[in-house]
Amino acid sequence: MRQTWRWFGPDDPVTLAHVRQAGAVGIVSALHHLNDGRAWPADEIARRKAEIEAAGLTWDVVESIVVHEDIKTRSGDWRTLIDNYKASIRAVAAVGINTVCYNFMAITDWTRTDLDYPMPHGGTALRFDVVELCAYDVFILEREGAEADHPPARIEAARARLQGMSDSDKARLERNLIGWVPAREFIFDRASFRRALDLYKDVSTEGLRENLFAFLREIVPVAEEAGVRMAIHPDDPPFSLFGLPRIVSKAADARALLDAVASPANGLTLCTGSYGAGAQNDLPAMAKAFAENIHFAHLRNVTKEPDGSFHEAEHLDGDTDMVAVVSALIGEERRRKAAGRADWQVPMRPDHGHAIVDDIGKKVNPGYSCIGRLKGLAELRGVMRAVETLTP
Structure with missing residues (x-):
């Protein structure tokens, strides 16, 4: 698996030099300062790519080109915003980035009560x-x-x-x-x-799902033409917040999305923490069932509590059998490689590390400290090496 690292750009307290020292080879990033629905300019993409490459790394995954709320609700200027999205897909493809992670969560992104x-x-x-x-x-x-x-x-x-x-x-x-x-x-x-919240008063779960499918029917052909694989991130957490609909929370949701627009360009981000926070989700089973459609993986673990609460666990602890998940993904990589695919590797990144050692008390993006993710990546790297060696 290709070891990558999420980097929030020049203002990220974790530098590209730190990423190299952690052992990652690829970067997962976006033009966060332009992520308001506009089309990404080619010169801005080229500048960010050059900055990453100057540090000895590659920009492997875009996470994310934001999906504006007007697109999700099909209101306001949604038509122009979809056209902008298509332009951004073409623009990142033009510099060789062929994986785009995105989400369709109403209003909220990942949400926690305690950081x-x-x-x-x-x-x-x-x-x-x-x-x-x-x-x-x-x-x-x-x-x-x-x-x-x-x-x-x-x-x-x-x-x-x-x-x-x-x-x-x-x-x-x-x-x-x-x-x-x-x-x-x-x-x-x-x-x-x-x-x-008022924007979603009249948007039902099925209405939001159909809006997602309508969005996919427009952008997936563009992604196919550009050689880009779209990888939707699941809801985090995988249940309703503030009365908002959730539509990418469980295996049945993922299957419905893949069936709605059947294409190699329409795929999944397997986030083991987001799906893993739902008691209904069996992550090793999902990794096997959706293997050919998994274009990106966020590997992290959570420990669920009886009332539905959860916290981020060590990467190899928690409720998900990470060894089984990694084994399934490496098995899929082998299948792709045997089929002659140039893009046989599944990019992965360690997600939501603990704040430990020197990161305690520092200014960091919560969940994105350096040392906690370094520790997680090292543990996951060990699992990957063991699986690759012991399961020919």
Whole structure:
């Protein structure tokens, strides 16, 4: 598997030199400063690619060309925005980038309630607490209809939890949920978040799914022509937040998407953490079932809790059998290589590392510290080498 690393551009505290020292060979990045729905200019793409290559690395995967909310809701200027998206696909293909990871999550990107959850080893992890989400949704945001989306016992637990929270605790929770995510093209406050939710008042789960399929029917032919493989990232977490529909959360969702637009250019990002946070998902089984359609892999692990909460685990611990997942992906690589495919390697990246050692207390993008991901990549590299050696 091709070992890559997510890099957020020149402002990323983790430098390209650090990435090389970690042992990765490829970069996963985007033009984050232009990620607002406009078509990416060729000169900006070339400049970023040259910067990466000057560090001795290659730009292997674009993650992500943002899918604007107007495209998801098919409202506003969605027609122009789809045309811009097609232009960006062609532009990255022109410089040799042939994998594009994207998501179709309504409003939110990956979401956590705690960005510094203390771990027994002394470092911190990302965590999603369903009670804290309920406390914010029902009692702080005061979203219309929120109480109907949470079990009564959870609402009572949230009410009690809120009583023990200081104003700074509440502000932290709001900031974690709606105010900041790496590479988001804008920042919400409470008022703007409520307005964004209003955009989806009349969008059902099936309506959003059909909007995704309509989007794919337009962009997949362009990707085919350009030699690009689109790899959709699953919902994170894989269940509804703030009453918003979720449509890429389980195996049946992935199968429906692949069947809707059957093409080698229409594929999946296998994120073992996002799918893994759903009790319904068997990751080794999914890796085998969807092997030929997996164009990119995010390898991380989570430990689920009885109430549906979860936290980021060590890469080789948690609830997913990472050795089985890696074995399935390496088996697919061998199949592709035997078939004579030039693009037989599956790019992977270690995802959401813990904050440990010198990264504790530093300014880092939560989940994207250097040493935690370096540790994860080293562990995954060991698994890959063992599988490659022991399973001819």
